Amino acid sequence: MEVLSTARNICILTGAGVSAESGVPTFRDAQTGIWAQFRAEDLATPEAFARDPVRVWEWYGWRRSLIGQVEPNPAHRALAEWQSAFPGEWTLITQNVDGLHQRAGSAEVIELHGNILRTKCSSEDRVVEAWPETDEVPPCCPHCGAFLRPDVVWFGEMLPVDALGLAAEKSGSCDVFVCIGTSGLVYPAAGLPSHAKAMGAFLIEINPDPTPLSDLADTCLRGKAGLVLPELLASLRSAQKQP
Ligand code: BV8
Numbered sequence: 241m242e243v244l245s246t247a248r249n250i251c252i253l254t255g256a257g258v259s260a261e262s263g264v265p266t267f268r269d270a271q272t273g274i275w276a277q278f279r280a281e282d283l284a285t286p287e288a289f290a291r292d293p294v295r296v297w298e299w300y301g302w303r304r305s306l307i308g309q310v311e312p313n314p315a316h317r318a319l320a321e322w323q324s325a326f327p328g329e330w331t332l333i334t335q336n337v338d339g340l341h342q343r344a345g346s347a348e349v350i351e352l353h354g355n356i357l358r359t360k361c362s363s364e365d366r367v368v369e370a371w372p373e374t375d376e377v378p379p380c381c382p383h384c385g386a387f388l389r390p391d392v393v394w395f396g397e398m399l400p401v402d403a404l405g406l407a408a409e410k411s412g413s414c415d416v417f418v419c420i421g422t423s424g425l426v427y428p429a430a431g432l433p434s435h436a437k438a439m440g441a442f443l444i445e446i447n448p449d450p451t452p453l454s455d456l457a458d459t460c461l462r463g464k465a466g467l468v469l470p471e472l473l474a475s476l477r478s479a480q481k482q483p
Pocket of ligand 1: 255256257258260261266267269273284335336337353394395396399420422423424425427428446447449466
């Protein structure tokens, strides 16, 4: 794709679809999506945690153990290879909390919604690396005694200011913005593609299905990320070899 071969500054936004081929359920796929089986209001909001901290802590424990059993897939690996080979500015922004981009070798990943593998104090809001062995569920902060919680952004919570600020800055200054595996429904992350487009970026969507971003996109590559990205990388490599 010509526009990618000549781009000097590329920005990538990924969603749960990038991890689907690793076996991590997406959120909104009809049968298998997390929100088809659970209600976000009961599990992914501060109110849910205040109402039933045990249930929320255990649900995230289930998701953490599932993520601990999977591997990065060819989509994650292709993105890491693309980043290391790209001579210009290349930014990876993810909505995912599974850490699979980092495990595949991606560097400087901007995590908009936190990381499920990190735990923080629900009162001091700082990451807690370790706490005393306990049967308490949830465990309590060793500093202040408040419940510990997953270091993810719940619905109704602000995104990390630095991460969102950097993501907006990079989205507004790239030549090409590529949205991969996201339904484009969750804001403010879903606003980044239109921000990039408004600032002059060429917008590409990689997704087997249409989304609210599809009409905005200059090109839609309809397919699974684990197939499309390795092919895209191979075609970029052969384009570079041509005189
Ligand atoms: C906030 C972490 C404000 C937790 C998540 C307008 C502006 C601002 C906010 C809002 C707004 N309108 C509404 C809101 C509120 C809300 C929101 O956006 N709601 C939506 C549902 C309407 N936003 C918020 O609450 C955000 N906070 O704005 O705070 C504020 C202001 C003042 C004071 C206080 C607060 C916080 C949002 C973050 C929520 N946390 N996750 C956890 O994981 O448990 S969101 C969750 O959705 C994940 O992070 C996920 O990544 C994200 C987006 O979903 P996707 O990644 O896109 O996944 P999805 O399943 O939807 O789609 C997958 C796609 O992949 C599909 O298109 C599918 O076709 C495709 N696919 C499938 N297989 C493949 C594939 N693609 C490629 N290859 C494949 N193989």
